[in-house]
Amino acid sequence: MSSIDPGELLQYLINGLALGSIYALIALGYTMVYGILKLINFAHGEFYMAGGIFGVLAIGTLGLHPALGVLAVLVACGALAMLVERLAYRPLRNKNRIAPLITALGVSIVLMEGFRVVFGAQPRSFPQLFENTVYDLGEWFPSLEGVIVQQTQIVIFLVMLVLMSALSYIVLKTKMGRAMRALSFDFDASRLMGVPIDRVIAFTFFLGASLAGIAGILVGMYFNNVEPYMGQLAGLKAFTAAVLGGIGVIPGAVLGALALGVCESLVVGYGQSSYRDAIAFGILILMLTTRPWGLLGKPQREKV
Amino acid sequence: MLRRLATLALVSGVALSATAAQNIKIGVFLPMSGDQSSFGDETMSGVKMAVEEINAGKDFKIELFTQDEKSNPTDSANAVKKLINVDKVDVVVGTVASSNTNAAAPIAQAAKVPLMSPTSTNVKVTDVGEYVSRICFIDDFQGSAMAKFALKPKAEGGLGAKTAVLVIDSSSEYSKGLSAAFREVFTKNGGKIDNDGEIFYVQKDRDFSSLLTKIKRKKPDVVFAPGYYTEIGNMIRQAHTFGITAKFLGGDGWSAPQLFTLAGEKAIVGHYFSDHFSHEDTDPAVQDFVKRYRAKYGKDAPGMAALGYDSIRVVIDAAKRAGKVERTALMKAINSTKGFKGVTGVITLDAKRNANKPLVILETQKDRATFKTRVNP
Numbered sequence: 001m002s003s004i005d006p007g008e009l010l011q012y013l014i015n016g017l018a019l020g021s022i023y024a025l026i027a028l029g030y031t032m033v034y035g036i037l038k039l040i041n042f043a044h045g046e047f048y049m050a051g052g053i054f055g056v057l058a059i060g061t062l063g064l065h066p067a068l069g070v071l072a073v074l075v076a077c078g079a080l081a082m083l084v085e086r087l088a089y090r091p092l093r094n095k096n097r098i099a100p101l102i103t104a105l106g107v108s109i110v111l112m113e114g115f116r117v118v119f120g121a122q123p124r125s126f127p128q129l130f131e132n133t134v135y136d137l138g139e140w141f142p143s144l145e146g147v148i149v150q151q152t153q154i155v156i157f158l159v160m161l162v163l164m165s166a167l168s169y170i171v172l173k174t175k176m177g178r179a180m181r182a183l184s185f186d187f188d189a190s191r192l193m194g195v196p197i198d199r200v201i202a203f204t205f206f207l208g209a210s211l212a213g214i215a216g217i218l219v220g221m222y223f224n225n226v227e228p229y230m231g232q233l234a235g236l237k238a239f240t241a242a243v244l245g246g247i248g249v250i251p252g253a254v255l256g257a258l259a260l261g262v263c264e265s266l267v268v269g270y271g272q273s274s275y276r277d278a279i280a281f282g283i284l285i286l287m288l289t290t291r292p293w294g295l296l297g298k299p300q301r302e303k304v
Numbered sequence: 305m306l307r308r309l310a311t312l313a314l315v316s317g318v319a320l321s322a323t324a325a326q327n328i329k330i331g332v333f334l335p336m337s338g339d340q341s342s343f344g345d346e347t348m349s350g351v352k353m354a355v356e357e358i359n360a361g362k363d364f365k366i367e368l369f370t371q372d373e374k375s376n377p378t379d380s381a382n383a384v385k386k387l388i389n390v391d392k393v394d395v396v397v398g399t400v401a402s403s404n405t406n407a408a409a410p411i412a413q414a415a416k417v418p419l420m421s422p423t424s425t426n427v428k429v430t431d432v433g434e435y436v437s438r439i440c441f442i443d444d445f446q447g448s449a450m451a452k453f454a455l456k457p458k459a460e461g462g463l464g465a466k467t468a469v470l471v472i473d474s475s476s477e478y479s480k481g482l483s484a485a486f487r488e489v490f491t492k493n494g495g496k497i498d499n500d501g502e503i504f505y506v507q508k509d510r511d512f513s514s515l516l517t518k519i520k521r522k523k524p525d526v527v528f529a530p531g532y533y534t535e536i537g538n539m540i541r542q543a544h545t546f547g548i549t550a551k552f553l554g555g556d557g558w559s560a561p562q563l564f565t566l567a568g569e570k571a572i573v574g575h576y577f578s579d580h581f582s583h584e585d586t587d588p589a590v591q592d593f594v595k596r597y598r599a600k601y602g603k604d605a606p607g608m609a610a611l612g613y614d615s616i617r618v619v620i621d622a623a624k625r626a627g628k629v630e631r632t633a634l635m636k637a638i639n640s641t642k643g644f645k646g647v648t649g650v651i652t653l654d655a656k657r658n659a660n661k662p663l664v665i666l667e668t669q670k671d672r673a674t675f676k677t678r679v680n681p
Binding site: 005008011012015016018019121122123124125132134136146148150219223224225227229230233265266268269272273274277 | 338339341342474503504505506508509510511513514515517518520521534537538541542545546547562565566568
C-alpha cells in the first residue's frame with residue numbers, strides 16, 4: 001500500500017456509515033432498556049433477526065403492501081418484546097441484577113432456536129421494496145469516478161437519522177418520555193409519584209424492539225439475506241457500539257455505532273476481513289478498561 | 305455315471321446359491337437436519353434409489369440402517385458408533401462435510417469396518433487409515449481444474465484469464481485447500497496473482513462492500529471464491545451492485561439452489577463452478593440415471609444424489625468381487641475398485657483411497673447451472 005487513494009478511502013467511509021447505521025438502530029434499543037432497567041438485554045439482537053424474518057413473511061410470503069408490511073413487522077417485533085418482558089424479565093425485576101442478565105442470554109437462545117425450528121435454518125432472500133439504484137460519484141466529481149453510493153445505503157442512513165430524532169423527541173418531550181426518564185433516575189420514587197411502571201417498561205421494550213425490527217428489514221434489503229442466527233453477532237456489535245458511545249445515552253449509541261461501522265470497514269479495506277470482529281471487540285475491551293462510561297457518557301461514582 | 309451325478313450336483317448347487325441373494329447390512333449416516341440438511345436429503349435420495357434397484361435384483365439383499373448426524377461432528381461420531389455396535393453393519397457410508405467425516409472415520413478404522421464417504425472432498429479425510437475411502441475427487445483437483453479452465457484461451461472454451469484475485473473463507477479448510485491449489489496451478493502456467501491478491505472473509509459475513517471495493521480497484525479477469533453458497537450468493541449480488549465485471553469461479557460448495565435466490569437473477573448469470581455431476585451431461589449412462597431419478601422423485605438429479613447412488617453401487621460391486629460379506633474382505637475389495645462405471649464418472653480408487661475421476665464445470669444461469677465442460681484428471 002503505497003499511498004492512500006482518496007476515492008478508495010471515501011468508499012470505505014460510505015460502506016462503514018451504512019453498516020454503522022444498522023448497528024445504531026439496534027444499539028438504540030439496547031441503550032434505552034439499559035438506561036431504565038440497568039438490564040443488558042442480550043436478547044435484543046433477536047428482535048432484529050425477528051424483524052428480518054417477519055419482513056420476509058409479511059412482504060414476501062403474504063404479499064402485503066410494503067408500507068403495511070413494515071408496519072406489521074414493527075407491531076410484531078414490539079409485541080414479541082413485550083411478551084418476553086412480561087414472561088421473562090418482569091418476574092425477576094426485584095431480584096439481583098445477575099438473574100435477569102442470565103435470563104436474557106436464555107431468552108436469546110430460545111428465540112433463536114425457536115425461529116430456526118419454525119422457519120428453518122436456510123438463509124432466505126428478502127423481497128426488494130424498491131429498485132436499488134447505484135450512483136457513481138464520478139458523475140458530479142470526476143476525480144471520484146468509481147466511488148458508488150447505493151440507494152439502499154442512503155435510505156438506511158436517513159431512516160436511522162429520522163428514527164433517532166423521533167426517539168429523542170419521545171424521550172425528551174412527551175409524557176411517556178418523562179416517565180421513562182423518571183424511572184431511570186429512581187424506580188421507587190417514580191412509583192410513589194404514580195408513574196405506571198409496568199406500562200412504561202413495556203412501552204420501552206416495544207419501542208426498542210420496533211427499531212431493531214426496522215434494522216432487520218433494512219439489512220434484509222441491503223444484503224438480501226435473513227436467517228435465524230443473524231441476530232447473534234449483530235447484537236453483540238450493537239452492544240459494543242452502545243458501550244462505546246456511553247450506554248444509556250441515546251446520541252452516544254448512534255455515535256458509537258457509526259464509529260464502529262467505519263472502523264470495521266477500514267479494517268477490511270486496509271487490513272484483513274479476518275481481523276474485523278477482533279478489532280470491534282478489542283475496542284470494547286479498551287473502552288471498558290479506560291473509559292467505561294463511553295464517549296458521551298458521564299462518569300458515575302459508585303454509591304456506597 | 306458317478307461323474308455325471310457329481311456334475312449335476314455341482315450345477316444344481318451353483319444354481320441354488322445363485323437364487324439365494326446374499327445379505328449385506330449397510331449403515332448410512334447423513335445430515336438429515338441442521339445446516340447441511342439439504343445436502344443430506346439429496347444424498348439420501350440417491351442412496352435409497354440404489355438400494356431399491358439392487359434389492360429388486362437377485363444377487364444381494366441390502367438391509368439399510370440410517371442415522372442422522374445433525375450436521376455436526378459429535379453426532380457424526382455417535383451415529384457411526386451406533387451403526388457399528390448396535391446395528392452391526394458390514395459397511396458404513398457417509399457423510400457430507402469433511403470435518404464430520406473426519407470425526408467419525410477413526411471409529412470405523414478402530415473397529416475395522418469399511419467407511420466410504422460419498423461427498424467429503426478435503427484431502428485429509430482418507431488419511432485415517434485403510435478402512436476409510438471415498439468415491440469423490442479431492443479439493444486439489446477442483447482448484448487446479450478451475451485454474452486451468454480460467455487460463456485456457458477463449459477460443460478453446462476457457463476464459464482466457466491472465467490475472468486473478470483469491471477470495472478465501474478463512475474459517476474453512478475446504479476453501480483454503482482449493483485456493484492453494486488454484487494459486488499454484490494458475491501462477492505456474494503464466495497467470496498472475498498479486499502478493500496482496502488474497503482476500504479473506506469468514507462465514508456469516510454479510511457485508512462484502514469493502515472487500516469488493518478492493519477487488520474493483522484491482523480489476524482482475526477472474527475472482528476465485530471457493531466458499532459456500534450462502535456467503536458467495538451475497539457476495540456475487542453485491543459485486544454486481546459495485547459494477548464488478550470479473551467472472552467469479554468456485555467449487556462444489558456453490559452447488560445449491562440458494563446460490564441463485566441469494567444472488568438474484570441479474571447478478572448470478574455467467575459465473576462458473578466445479579461439481580461432481582451435471583444432469584445435462586450427454587453421457588447415455590448419466591441420461592438414463594437422470595430419467596429414472598425424475599420418474600421417482602419428480603425433479604432433476606442433483607450432484608449429491610448421484611454420489612449417494614454411486615456409493616452404494618460401488619459397495620455392492622466390491623461385495624461381488626470379494627465373494628463374501630465380511631468386513632476386511634469388503635475393505636480390500638472397495639480399495640481395489642478400478643474402472644467402475646458410475647453415473648458420476650469412471651471411478652478408480654488410488655493408493656490413498658481417493659477416487660480418480662472427472663469433474664464437470666457448470667455455468668450459472670438465472671436460476672440454475674448448465675453443463676459447460678468435463679475435465680478429466
